[in-house]
Amino acid sequence: MSYCIQCGNAATRQVPPGDNLHRLVCSVCGHIHYDNPRLIVGCIAEWQGRILLCRRAIEPRLGYWTLPAGFMENGETTAQAAARETQEEAGARVAIDAAFALVSIAHINQIHLFYRGRMPSPAFAAGEESLEVALFTADEIPWRELSFRSVRLCLEAYLADRQNGHFGFHEHALAPEHESAASG
Amino acid sequence: MSYCIQCGNAATRQVPPGDNLHRLVCSVCGHIHYDNPRLIVGCIAEWQGRILLCRRAIEPRLGYWTLPAGFMENGETTAQAAARETQEEAGARVAIDAAFALVSIAHINQIHLFYRGRMPSPAFAAGEESLEVALFTADEIPWRELSFRSVRLCLEAYLADRQNGHFGFHEHALAPEHESAASG
Ligand SMILES: [Zn+2]
Ligand SMILES: [Zn+2]
Structure with missing residues (x-):
């Protein structure tokens, strides 16, 4: 009812x-x-080649590493949402460069949009939704402990583009996964 | 209350x-x-260099020309939403190529996302929300009778990119406009 x-x-x-x-x-x-899909906006924030990740303090995927990201709020632009989430979850300032990846996850009515950005300083601090925050080189990224498939796709595309010297805009659609359909 | x-x-x-x-x-x-921003997804559908526009049969901006676009629905990807809206409003099939433009309109809690696509045939027909549908060459586009600023920005970027032989991904943020803040 x-x-x-x-x-x-x-x-x-x-x-x-x-x-x-x-x-x-x-x-x-x-x-x-009307019940419409929700937009989750996040950020790949880089400091001297290292990427900022947060270990989740909340479900789902508590304890797993993720890019700072969250539900977009009314009254902000997508780029502002990316910077706000980076501030809230990782205590870090970020200068947004451009939109980088768009992931549709139709079965959970979500769209994940990730931006690229640069940190003006290596300052960060875990927000309320993070257990810890850290900067990772490409070799250090904890691939087996990542939170969501959209985060993995985004990081893979980012490192590949960076290697190639050119950042594009990437699109993906994720279908339900056998073991973690609810996790995106 | x-x-x-x-x-x-x-x-x-x-x-x-x-x-x-x-x-x-x-x-x-x-x-x-939770009340979150809504995603409006649309399409620039091209047939042999001409662009598909619809004249709106509904408010706001009744009688003005627009790209086929509408609220994204649950259970679909953004690309599927673009193709669906093109079918519903313009009665046209479209093969989606890529995301092309993202427009944040923070003051009305909307994000407009436009795709590029090609029509496999010049078949189209006005849907319930359109008074008429037509294909326009670059020179024929009714710039003074366009529905929304996001549509104008998208068409301008599209024609510029096409002229340059390379399609990028474009981002804009729109602030309130003196005379038509509610129209996006
Ligand atoms: Zn209640
Ligand atoms: Zn009622």
Whole structure:
């Protein structure tokens, strides 16, 4: 059972006039509740060739290493979201360069967007959602302890592009994985 | 006054524990309602050098020309959303090439993402949200009758890139405009 956010009365799933998908529609005031995919924005922040990673203090994937990233908030641009998450989760300032990778994960209604950026100094500190934060050379990246497939794809593409001397924009679509479908 | 989508009781705006932004929180069951930016995905679909535009049959900007675009839905990738919107609004099939432009419009909590694609045939037909659909050469584009600034930016970048023989990935952030802040 669901309820209308506008009036509190019962809402039911139905196809509104002119639409072709089921939505939550209020039986009293007619308000339509749209549930859309969420955008998670993150950052590959580099300091003198080393990449900033955070070890997660929260589920899912508690204890695994990740790029600073999180749900985009209202009132900000995607680049601002990337810088904010880097500040919040890794206590690090970052100068954003450009969007780098876009990963659609349709089965969990998420889009992950990663930026490239440079840290003006090697200052960082674990935020509330991180157990620890550290800078890793390409050889040091903990591939077996990464949090999410989107993070792995992003790091692989980043290191390959850096090796080639040219950063592109990368797109991926992730399907459910047998063992960790919910993890993205 | 707002209500909880889970239990129908009153919800109030407050900062949940561990958060730093105000959210709609249920006073009874504690459910937190997150309101995040929405992703609008569109497509520049080309047929033999001509670009597919739709004249809007709905507000906002009814009667103005736009690229096929719309809210991304759950369960699809961004590229699938671009192809779906092209089919729904312009009745046209399109082979998606790559993401082309990302426009953040923070003051209306929207991100516009446009893809490049090619039409396998010049078949198209106005969908329910379009008054008419047509193919335009670069010289024919109705610049004064375009719907949104993001559409204009996208078309300008596309034509410039095509002229230069290389398509990049473009990012923009749009601030409120004096006369049409709500239009994006
Ligand atoms: Zn209602
Ligand atoms: Zn509740």
